[in-house]
Amino acid sequence: xxxxGVAGEVVPTDPRRAAExxxxxxxxxxxxxxxxxxISVEAPRRAWEATFGVSFTPHTKTxxxxxxxxxxxxxxxxxxxxxxxxxxxxxAEVAIVEPPELH
Amino acid sequence: xLEQSGRVHFEAAVPSAGGxxxxxPDAVLALRPLDEFRPQPQRVxxxxxxxxxxxxxxxxIGSFSVSGDAPRGLWEQVFDTHVEQRTRPLSPSHPEAGExxxxxxxxxxxxxxxxxxxxxxxxxxxxxxPTFHVSPLPPRVPYHHLRVPSDVAMLLRATxxxxxxxxxxxxxxxxxxxxxYSHPFYDWHGYRYQATLAPDALHxxxxxxxxxxxxxxxxxxxxxxxxxxxxxxxxxxxxxxxTAAELEPAVISNSWGYDLPGVSALPNFLRPLEAAVAEAVSxxxxxxxxxxxNGDMAFPGMMPQVLSVGGVHAHDTLCGEGLALEAxxxxxxxxxxxxxxxxxxxxxGLVGMQPKAIYIMLPVQPGNAIDVGLSGTPFPEHDETxxxxxxxxxxxxxxxxxxxxxxxxxxxxxxxxxSPVSARELLKASARDVSIGRSAMxxxxxxxxxxxxxxxxxxxHRACLLAGSAAAHSAARRRPGRER
Numbered sequence: 001x002x003x004x005g006v007a008g009e010v011v012p013t014d015p016r017r018a019a020e021x022x023x024x025x026x027x028x029x030x031x032x033x034x035x036x037x038x039i040s041v042e043a044p045r046r047a048w049e050a051t052f053g054v055s056f057t058p059h060t061k062t063x064x065x066x067x068x069x070x071x072x073x074x075x076x077x078x079x080x081x082x083x084x085x086x087x088x089x090x091x092a093e094v095a096i097v098e099p100p101e102l103h
Numbered sequence: 104x105l106e107q108s109g110r111v112h113f114e115a116a117v118p119s120a121g122g123x124x125x126x127x128p129d130a131v132l133a134l135r136p137l138d139e140f141r142p143q144p145q146r147v148x149x150x151x152x153x154x155x156x157x158x159x160x161x162x163x164i165g166s167f168s169v170s171g172d173a174p175r176g177l178w179e180q181v182f183d184t185h186v187e188q189r190t191r192p193l194s195p196s197h198p199e200a201g202e203x204x205x206x207x208x209x210x211x212x213x214x215x216x217x218x219x220x221x222x223x224x225x226x227x228x229x230x231x232x233p234t235f236h237v238s239p240l241p242p243r244v245p246y247h248h249l250r251v252p253s254d255v256a257m258l259l260r261a262t263x264x265x266x267x268x269x270x271x272x273x274x275x276x277x278x279x280x281x282x283x284y285s286h287p288f289y290d291w292h293g294y295r296y297q298a299t300l301a302p303d304a305l306h307x308x309x310x311x312x313x314x315x316x317x318x319x320x321x322x323x324x325x326x327x328x329x330x331x332x333x334x335x336x337x338x339x340x341x342x343x344x345x346t347a348a349e350l351e352p353a354v355i356s357n358s359w360g361y362d363l364p365g366v367s368a369l370p371n372f373l374r375p376l377e378a379a380v381a382e383a384v385s386x387x388x389x390x391x392x393x394x395x396x397n398g399d400m401a402f403p404g405m406m407p408q409v410l411s412v413g414g415v416h417a418h419d420t421l422c423g424e425g426l427a428l429e430a431x432x433x434x435x436x437x438x439x440x441x442x443x444x445x446x447x448x449x450x451x452g453l454v455g456m457q458p459k460a461i462y463i464m465l466p467v468q469p470g471n472a473i474d475v476g477l478s479g480t481p482f483p484e485h486d487e488t489x490x491x492x493x494x495x496x497x498x499x500x501x502x503x504x505x506x507x508x509x510x511x512x513x514x515x516x517x518x519x520x521x522s523p524v525s526a527r528e529l530l531k532a533s534a535r536d537v538s539i540g541r542s543a544m545x546x547x548x549x550x551x552x553x554x555x556x557x558x559x560x561x562x563x564h565r566a567c568l569l570a571g572s573a574a575a576h577s578a579a580r581r582r583p584g585r586e587r
Contacts, residue, residue, distance in 0.1 A: 007303060007339035009375035033302040033342060036349075037382055038375035040342040042303060064314070065397070066459045066497060067476025073338075078371055095372040100340045100359040102281070102314045103394040103401065103501040 005031075006048055006056070006074055009038040011093040021090045025051075038095075045074060051087075052094050055080040064102045071099045111178040111186055111206045115169045115220075115227040117142040117150045125167070126226060141166060150223035157181055157219070169224075175206055178229075184214040186229055207231055237493035239291035241464045246482045247419040248496050249453065249463045252292070252324035258417050258426065258453060259506060261325045261563035264513055269567050271326025271512035277352035278319055278505065279343035280359070282310030283333035284468035286493060294323045295330045301346045303337030310335075313473030317465035317495060318358045321452070321502050325509025325563060341376040348383040353515040354390045355383065356508030358501035360401035367440040373402060384408040390515070390523040392508040394500035395448040396435035397460070398543040404447055404500075405439040410511070410527045411447045412504040414454025415537050415560040416462070430540030430548040430555035433460040434500050437544055438554075448557040450530045451537070452503025461486045462498040469493035510563045517570040529573070531558035533565035 012021045018035050025032055025039070029047035034040040048054040059075035062068060076096035083091045116125060123139045125132060132140060144166075151161045151169045158177050163170035179185055186206045208214070208229045216224050241250060249255055256262050264270075283298035285308050296319065298307035310316040315333055322331055332350055336343040340359060347355050361373060369377060380403050383389045393404035395413045404411045414434025418427040430436075431454035439445040455462025461483055467474045470491040477497060478490035486496035511526050521529075537548050537556045546554035 007337070007342070009339075009341055009372075011375060011378075033339075034345055036345050037378050038341070038345075040302070040339055040345065042338070064312070064472075066499070067472060069312070069472055069476065076372070081371075093371065093374065095375050097339045097341055097372060098361070099338070100361055101396075101399065101401075102312070102359050103397050103399070103499045103504070 005042045005044045006076075007040070007042045007097045008048070009095040009097060010041055010091055011038045011095075013090060013092045017090055024087060024090060048076070048096070051084065053080055053082050053084075054096060061099070062101070063099055073099055109206070110172045110174055111229045112172045113170070113178070113227050113229050115150060115154060115171070115224045116167060117147045117169065117223060118225045120146075124225065146223060150220070153219055153223055181217060182214050182227065183217075185209055185212045189231075205231055237287055237469050239287040241466075241494045242488050242492055244464070244482070244487045244496060246487070248461070249417075251320045251463065251465060252327065255321060255324040255453060255463065255506060259325060259510065259561055259563050260565070261510070261513065263564035264567045265327065267567070269513050269516055271329030271509065271516055273328075273330075274326065274354070274512040274515045275330045275332060275350065275352040276322055276326065276354045276356060276508055276512050277332050277334060277347035277350050278315065278322065278356045278508075279334040279336055279340065279347045280315030280318060281312035282307065282315050282335045282468070283319060284308055284310040284316040286316055286466040286468070288320065288466040289323075292323070292327070294327065296323065296333070297331065298333040298335060299346075299350075300335050301337050301339070301343040303339055303342055304335040305337070307333070307335045310468045311471050313467040313471035313495065314358070314501065317467050317473065317497065318356075318501050318505050320465050321463070321505035322356060322509040322512070325506055326512035329509065329512040341379055344376065344383075345379050348379065348387060348389060351387065352389060354392065354508050354511045356505040357391070357393045357403070358499075358504045360393060360396060360399065360404050362396065362399035363402050363405075363441070364400050365440070366400075369402070369441050376403060377406065380406055381408055384523050388522060390508075390511045390526045392504050392511065394504040397433055397499045397501075399435055400437050400439070401435060401447075402441070404435075405437075405442060405445055407442050407445050408523070410507060410523070410530070411449045411557075412500055412507045413448030413451040413542065413556055414460075414498075414500050414503050415451040415556055416456050416540070417453060428535070428537045428539075428560055430537055430542050431455065431460070432457050432541055433498075433543055434503065435544060436542035436546045436555045436557075446554065446557070449527055450507060450534050450558050451556045451560050452500075452506035453498065453560075454500060454503050455498040458483055460498040461496045463502050464494060464496050465502070467493055467495045473497065507561050510561050510566055513563055513567055514570045517567050518573065521570065525573070529566050529569050530561055533562050533569050534559035535562050
């Protein structure tokens with residue numbers, strides 16, 4: 001899997017305003033990959049930190065236990081995520097994704 | 104591009120006890136007694152010790168040679184020679200798998216064994232990496248295991264359906280996973296096996312993890328004429344799932360999830376995935392299958408909308424008219440703390456037993472993480488296949504989920520308008536009861552629906568018969584003039 005920054009899902013307050021959310025995020029250094037019920041984005045850590053106040057710590061988890069395969073990634077402190085005032089009209093929720101376990 | 108390393112990997116041949124040289128022009132080792140060329144064991148050990156003292160890393164002391172590696176500079180200095188870097192494809196028949204660089208001896212360049220090694224090393228050669236030749240046929244291993252497609256299809260009673268022409272023809276199945284290597288297994292079986300990328304992924308047909316390539320074979324074992332479209336994940340599994348859903352498949356198979364032990368409220372970072380899964384089921388009418396986990400309390404496998412798949416092991420002993428079936432002690436079963444009343448699994452596919460559920464021989468990209476990680480001996484900690492042969496023996500609910508997804512594809516061929524809820528109910532109504540064993544969580548199997556196995560092991564034949572009779576009943580109800 002390619003590591004190009006931190007991936008996340010942004011939920012608009014109104015799906016009809018997704019285009020506005022798209023623009024706002026791009027202006028803040030986010031790459032928008034998919035627009036749907038949630039908007040899939042990726043961005044460098046500093047963009048997440050600057051825009052949503054996210055604090056990250058490195059975290060390692062086992063993603064495939066049969067071969068003890070580990071993944072290290074930047075895990076967001078969920079309590080640190082906040083939507084800034086100027087985006088609260090557009091964005092309801094922000095989720096920083098984590099790698100899944102393979103069963 | 105893969106790099107073998109900046110080191111020279113070598114074999115140092117030790118002179119034989121009797122003086123015969125394996126390098127003599129007439130030394131055809133395959134036709135001569137090997138003892139002619141065998142060195143004294145003590146001399147091989149001395150050669151290894153001397154190489155170590157010079158700074159070489161000794162990896163193996165064999166009967167005829169010492170295996171090792173060394174930094175390029177050390178090799179060139181000790182043997183007063185020169186090597187050069189070369190590049191070649193990992194597999195000539197699959198250039199998309201990448202290239203390998205390595206250090207190679209150069210013909211005609213001087214090479215001298217120095218005096219400390221003269222009596223101990225006859226010759227030493229850098230070893231180029233092998234070319235991977237992946238066979239569509241799996242290797243043989245000496246323990247009970249299942250092969251795809253034959254054993255998996257037979258044990259889940261799909262062969263009856265296949266004979267009746269129910270093969271998943273015209274049904275699209277999507278599968279978000281780690282990648283979908285063009286293994287000859289798929290081509291030789293004539294399967295419709297394609298791959299695409301999630302927007303954040305690269306190289307759909309590269310599968311360095313090995314998981315997707317392997318698990319896809321389970322779908323096609325059950326639904327050999329289905330259109331399988333693999334979606335390679337990048338770093339965002341939610342995005343991969345959404346990408347799969349937008350392909351408008353009839354079925355999505357997901358052999359992954361997030362372990363949420365003791366969690367009673369869904370973490371916020373998983374809510375977009377929850378929404379995407381719910382939308383796929385309720386608004387797109389897609390039968391979404393998720394693996395229940397292997398000792399995990401897996402999400403989204405616990406969502407009420409999905410078909411949650413656990414594990415049953417089929418032994419190689421007979422019991423009644425079939426093989427002995429037992430709840431897999433590797434597969435999860437649990438009651439969700441997040442969705443009240445939601446018990447997992449709904450039904451089961453075939454899964455091996457502890458410690459590693461090494462059970463189903465599956466195709467993988469040669470030399471990838473699974474091929475290497477499970478290789479070697481002994482079983483059941485390892486699968487006893489080579490680390491680069493493009494085959495590995497594994498399972499988990501990762502394998503069970505696509506098996507059930509394949510059965511869903513069969514049902515959608517029989518009844519194209521079948522809803523996800525109806526598909527799940529048909530599978531549960533037709534499943535084979537499993538009454539012995541315990542799940543990974545220790546829940547017991549029992550007669551009837553039970554905690555360990557849900558409704559039991561899927562039965563493709565019975566499920567298709569039920570779907571067919573349900574379709575006929577629906578058609579009869581819609582006949583003109585019939586009073587309602």
